[in-house]
Every structure is written in C-alpha cells, then in structure tokens.
Amino acid sequence: MSKERDELDTATTPVSKYCKLMYQRDMVSSTGGNVSVRVGKVVAISPTGSVLAELTGEDLVRVDMETGERIASDGLPSKELPFHLGIYRQRPDVSAVIHGHSPYAVVASTMLEPNAIDAFPAYSAGYLARVTRLPLLAYHDSGSLELADAVAGVFAGGAKAVLLQNHGFIAVGTDLRSAFVTADELLDALKAFVLSDGKATPVSQEVRERLRAKADDAILKGVNA
Numbered sequence: 001m002s003k004e005r006d007e008l009d010t011a012t013t014p015v016s017k018y019c020k021l022m023y024q025r026d027m028v029s030s031t032g033g034n035v036s037v038r039v040g041k042v043v044a045i046s047p048t049g050s051v052l053a054e055l056t057g058e059d060l061v062r063v064d065m066e067t068g069e070r071i072a073s074d075g076l077p078s079k080e081l082p083f084h085l086g087i088y089r090q091r092p093d094v095s096a097v098i099h100g101h102s103p104y105a106v107v108a109s110t111m112l113e114p115n116a117i118d119a120f121p122a123y124s125a126g127y128l129a130r131v132t133r134l135p136l137l138a139y140h141d142s143g144s145l146e147l148a149d150a151v152a153g154v155f156a157g158g159a160k161a162v163l164l165q166n167h168g169f170i171a172v173g174t175d176l177r178s179a180f181v182t183a184d185e186l187l188d189a190l191k192a193f194v195l196s197d198g199k200a201t202p203v204s205q206e207v208r209e210r211l212r213a214k215a216d217d218a219i220l221k222g223v224n225a
C-alpha cells in the first residue's frame with residue numbers, strides 16, 4: 001500500500017502545474033472543469049467546486065476505482081466522478097483524465113452532428129497526430145449515469161478526446177502531461193473551426209487517412225502516448 005501511496009504522490013504532484021496551464025489556456029473557468037489521475041485501482045480527483053487554478057495534488061479526493069467510495073479523504077469528489085471512473089474501467093492504458101468547458105468546445109459542439117466515431121474535420125497534421133479523431137456525444141446532464149455510460153462507451157473505442165454537446169471536452173492520457181498536450185492541440189483545432197464559422201478547409205481525405213494510420217501505428221508501438 002505504501003508503494004501505491006508513493007506512486008499516487010508522484011502522479012498527483014504535477015496537478016498544480018497542469019491545472020494552472022488549463023486555466024491559462026481557457027480550458028476551464030474558475031470553478032468549471034475537473035481532473036483526475038489513476039494509480040492501480042485508486043483514482044485521485046479534484047473536489048467538487050474547486051478552483052482548478054488554485055488546486056494542488058494534496059487537495060485531490062481519493063476514491064476506489066471499482067466502488068467509487070472515498071479512501072481516507074475528507075473532501076467531496078467532483079460530481080463528474082462517474083465518467084472519470086467509467087473511462088478508467090474501460091481503458092487500462094489511461095492514467096489521467098482532464099475535462100473543461102472551453103467556450104470553443106461548447107460552441108463547436110453545437111455546430112456539429114453527434115457521431116460516436118468522429119464528428120470533426122481535421123485541419124492540420126498536428127491535430128491528426130495527437131488527437132487523431134473526435135467523437136461527439138449528444139447532450140446528457142452533468143454528473144448523470146447516462147453521461148457516464150455514454151462517455152465510457154465512446155472511450156472504449158480508443159478515443160483520446162471527446163466532445164460533449166452543450167458541455168465541453170474530455171481528454172485522456174498516460175499521465176497529466178499527455179492528457180494536457182492532447183487537450184491543447186484539440187483546443188487549437190476547435191478554435192480554428194469556430195473562428196472560421198466551420199468554413200476552414202479540412203485536409204484531404206487521403207492526407208487524413210494516411211496521417212491517422214501513422215498515428216494509430218505510433219500508438220500501437222507506444223510512441224506519442
């Protein structure tokens with residue numbers, strides 16, 4: 001148990017740095033959004049109502065991944081804990097989840113049609129390498145089991161990020177840095193989409209499929225995780 005505790009301390013130490021970066025990049029407002037990291041069967045998640053820009057690793061609420069019950073923590077977990085747990089249960093390769101309500105994500109989610117595989121046009125090689133594809137889920141209330149089930153289902157297919165209609169985005173990674181970098185690339189793509197009113201020209205189908213295949217191959221080989 002102490003080894004797991006040490007690993008949790010290591011995994012949660014960068015929380016302060018990446019939560020500040022999320023705020024600076026307009027991924028979250030003061031009290032919007034949430035983050036979590038996982039070590040083994042323990043998930044450490046931001047408390048409900050927390051201001052991410054002020055959060056440290058020590059503030060995270062630790063819960064059992066299978067039961068959702070708190071482990072030696074006083075705070076209340078984010079109300080969006082159910083979808084964080086749903087992702088970890090589906091994806092043993094994922095050890096960090098970040099979620100924000102960026103205005104670009106919210107607006108883009110209302111301009112596109114829900115699609116469980118990919119709803120978004122690709123504009124750049126960087127997006128295809130990092131995000132690869134972007135499912136869009138139809139609206140469900142925050143914190144609902146319906147949302148958690150839908151999110152778990154779409155991440156089970158291997159997605160690295162998902163758009164939630166009239167809500168925001170979720171990005172995942174092998175650690176917080178990886179999840180943040182994916183979200184950062186995603187937010188630039190969403191910004192390009194919204195600022196062009198959806199009229200920017202995507203890359204060709206040939207380029208999209210070739211670069212996606214390359215990105216999928218890199219994931220299989222453990223590169224660019």
Ligand SMILES: [Zn+2]
Nearest residue numbers: 033080142168
């Ligand atoms: Zn939310």
